[in-house]
């Protein structure tokens with residue numbers, strides 16, 4: 001146990017949002033980025049499809065804002081969506097200036113492709129490696145700026161004192177030591193929480209740590225019931241098949257060889273927004289027009305070998321490696337899987353939370369620009385726009401606030417907890433609890449929801465929480481004790497699963513990704529508002545409307 | 556019942572250790588990482604292994620399977636039916652625990668590579684043709700399997716003399732950027748140790764992302780070094796010519 005160095009700003013998370021935030025901290029301030037994995041392993045690198053920006057002379061950022069707001073089913077805060085879309089062209093050119101190599105048009109400018117729910121092809125991309133290309137650029141800039149990165153440090157809690165943030169408590173994975181990092185300001189950028197679901201496109205580290213830590217520190221979580229299911233994932237491991245494939249013109253077929261999207265979104269067809277395509281696929285499957293094993297087919301064949309091998313190379317590689325299918329000659333099986341959390345730590349449009357000194361950005365935050373449904377290629381944009389905002393704000397906060405003493409009792413508490421779960425492991429290991437949680441969420445809190453299923457889920461989650469309180473781990477060691485980390489992550493997931501389910505039960509309407517069979521319509525009179533959850537309960541806030549009055553969302 | 560597969564996994568740390576055998580049921584399409592997880596879930600909860608994406612995205616799970624550097628999550632077990640599958644951590648780097656190697660040296664090398672330096676203001680105009688060859692390098696997931704296999708680093712432990720293939724890819728990415736104004740050739744010729752590579756192509760063979768490391772990064776870089784140091788006139792010509800080939804003009 002030790003308190004390591006005092007920092008001005010600690011950034012938790014080394015994905016795009018965290019890295020971008022760190023780059024914006026004034027160079028004379030002491031900043032460190034903390035990540036539970038090597039930074040380049042962060043999930044941002046997996047993003048394939050693109051980043052939206054109205055950079056074409058024919059396009060307008062106001063149209064981008066409108067598409068984002070309509071896509072959000074009018075739950076986005078319109079001032080925040082406008083801020084993001086107006087800033088987008090600057091973001092793209094800043095990244096180009098730092099070295100990101102975007103794919104080109106024949107006239108040499110940055111190429112753009114269509115993504116679901118966008119009225120104009122405005123996703124800039126780097127082949128199908130957009131996230132990686134952007135990430136490598138930021139990583140290089142972080143080296144150039146000599147930003148300290150604490151690698152393989154697992155943050156377990158946010159420390160507070162006198163109603164202000166005081167730093168974070170973490171476990172150094174390599175040694176198992178409990179370490180306190182004192183800081184005047186903390187930016188949370190820990191990404192999503194897909195591990196709550198059995199079928200997810202997210203990697204193992206996306207366990208919602210930052211959201212749960214903020215919640216435990218009394219900071220509200222917003223709009224948690226809105227969870228995006230990506231329509232096209234490979235059954236089994238649920239690897240993502242990028243929307244770029246449909247953007248390039250791929251077709252979806254059911255077992256009767258119908259392009260069934262005709263029935264659900266006759267205008268946009270396959271490039272309709274994700275919630276609509278996911279529900280269309282689920283409906284086809286549940287009405288018996290899917291294939292055995294719960295899937296439909298995505299057909300790329302007419303795109304030709306060149307496009308498949310070059311612009312969609314990853315899909316080509318995945319389908320071949322994991323399914324033995326060559327997409328040049330055969331369609332690929334696809335099914336929906338959890339993909340993105342629209343909800344998260346409630347922030348204002350500059351990344352500030354209610355706790356002085358605490359900021360949040362990226363997928364773990366809800367600004368909210370995505371509302372009830374995020375449009376493809378808007379998330380990478382979100383990380384870069386609001387990561388920067390959080391960095392600016394944290395720098396200013398530090399200038400004005402001297403900071404508070406680190407509560408060293410937090411370290412003792414963490415150490416005691418570790419000893420306790422090591423001892424408890426001989427009774428019930430947490431592994432089964434985690435599996436049951438993920439199955440429960442996939443079965444009962446998925447694409448289609450209703451009161452009986454949600455009630456059942458809530459009961460199960462609460463029972464799992466009780467079991468978790470008694471459970472423990474088996475690995476008694478200190479070095480690289482992944483058993484311990486997974487145990488802690490399971491606790492985070494259980495907290496979040498309860499909030500998601502409670503929110504989904506209370507929201508008696510259908511909006512965006514939240515589809516209630518028992519309340520199939522949107523109900524603006526009652527529910528055009530954000531739900532904010534803290535350990536004390538729920539509180540509602542109005543949605544910010546600037547120029548765009550809610551209309552029916554039709555494609 | 557289904558077939559069983561026998562895994563022999565290294566257990567130990569810097570002080571030493573040995574392989575331990577585990578048996579797990581084989582299911583169709585199973586990858587080595589799935590089998591390692593089975594072992595972790597039921598037989599050895601304290602087995603340390605890095606992984607994350609399970610989809611060959613994140614580069615966490617590099618190890619040596621029957622002596623060959625591979626990603627645990629991209630290696631199918633049906634290729635090994637009837638054999639014992641020996642799994643060891645990467646040998647070129649110090650071991651921490653079980654399958655976890657200390658790859659931090661690579662990130663120290665990363666710090667030495669000078670970043671992209673724009674030669675003109677954005678927005679750039681560039682041709683896809685010129686960008687294609689760099690986009691190949693974006694496929695790198697920094698698994699360091701190429702670093703692991705490269706005999707310069709592995710057998711000769713010349714980590715102080717050669718950056719290794721991964722960083723030749725990185726430097727090629729910048730050097731070939733049509734709008735980069737930096738010059739990394741002196742570094743390639745000296746500190747980065749490009750001449751240590753004798754083009755055995757082992758790195759290309761193990762790259763899970765199919766990057767043609769030797770043909771498309773190392774050899775062109777060697778040519779640049781040769782030009783600049785042995786044929787300064789050609790080097791000048793090459794530098795001048797690069798923008799012309801892009802069809803170009805600068806501002807947009």
Ligand SMILES: Cc1cc2nc3c(=O)[nH]c(=O)nc-3n(C[C@H](O)[C@H](O)[C@H](O)COP(=O)(O)OP(=O)(O)OC[C@H]3O[C@@H](n4cnc5c(N)ncnc54)[C@H](O)[C@@H]3O)c2cc1C
Pocket residue numbers: 012013014015016017018034035036037039042043044045046047048049050051130131153154155156189190191192201202203205206209210240339340361362363364376377378379380381383
């Ligand atoms: C397969 C896939 C493809 C996608 N494609 C696109 C796309 O084309 N366009 C688009 O706009 N969006 C896309 N998205 C969404 C987008 O990639 C993510 O929302 C975004 O990258 C999240 O970035 P982030 O910086 O918020 O978090 P992440 O990149 O997830 O980073 C989180 C960081 O937090 C750290 N961390 C987490 N918990 C802890 C802890 N307890 N202690 C210490 N560190 C911790 C992690 O180590 C990591 O560094 C895609 C998502 C998926 C799953």
Ligand code: SF4
Pocket residue numbers: 704705706707719720751752753754755756757758759769773
């Ligand atoms: S080609 Fe060069 S870099 Fe690659 S393995 Fe051989 S010596 Fe190493």
Ligand code: SF4
Pocket residue numbers: 694695696697698699700701702720721724761762763764765766768
């Ligand atoms: S070049 Fe290939 S083998 Fe080397 S680190 Fe990158 S992906 Fe891995």
Ligand code: FES
Pocket residue numbers: 605606607608609610611612613614615616617626627628629
């Ligand atoms: S787990 Fe990510 S590369 Fe294997």
